[in-house]
Amino acid sequence: MTAPLISTENLSVRLGGRTVLHDVSVQISPKEIVTIVGPNGSGKSTFLRTLIGAQVPSSGRVTRADGLRIGYVPQKLAIDASLPMTVQRFLGLPKRISGAKARDVLDSAGAPGLENRQMSQLSGGQFQRVLLARALLEQPDLLLLDEATQGLDQPGSAAFYRQIEDVRHTLGCAVVMVSHDLHVVMAASDRVLCMNGHVCCQGAPEVVAEAPEYRALFGSGTQGALALYRHQHTHSHDHSHEHGHKH
């Protein structure tokens, strides 16, 4: 079996006196696309922040492969609209990059020709692609995306996910993304991980989608996928199950 790029072992995180994540043990293998779903406030962003080392666990640990390069696309990035800043200059923060390099990563992110545009004048979709381009600068082995399609319409989101698949294909990186676009990501992911302070259930999307427990709970198609996101997490869990779970 290939060694994981990154793994967490019984990871717990406390924030503001509250346990936000507990006992999260997850392994990410090279080239996998893993999608994390879960209700608002279930610890998805905290989990990604712990993976990049921006959040210190209160217990448990994170193990990264030697020399692992991580690219991270945050959930939000506010740039003062009155601040003149070209895309190339933004990509070059904090370390200036050449025009050729800027063009190269923008091409990879599906945003060719934007290098001289003002950041404040980009559309939502273009802005997200520039954030993606920035995450690609160091040729990551692991790309982490936190609700990268927030604010995009459905065709815009679908196009963005296709771009991510292209990036994965070209760079050979693993991708871990938090998303609410379940109907899109269920199809595009190798593995779906449902989080609610801990890993509630996980598995290959088709396995999860075909599991009788899943069908009974969420049905199929878009409504089913949305139901997966909205389902109640007030039940008790049986952690011996990898795929699906009973309520």
Ligand SMILES: Nc1ncnc2c1ncn2[C@@H]1O[C@H](COP(=O)(O)OP(=O)(O)OP(=O)(O)O)[C@@H](O)[C@H]1O
């Ligand atoms: N710095 C902080 N101090 C205290 N509590 C925090 C802090 N950051 C996050 N939290 C809390 O931790 C919990 C998990 O937050 P997190 O942002 O990880 O959830 P999420 O699943 O990404 O949510 P969403 O889907 O709404 O983005 C929430 O209850 C949030 O209010």
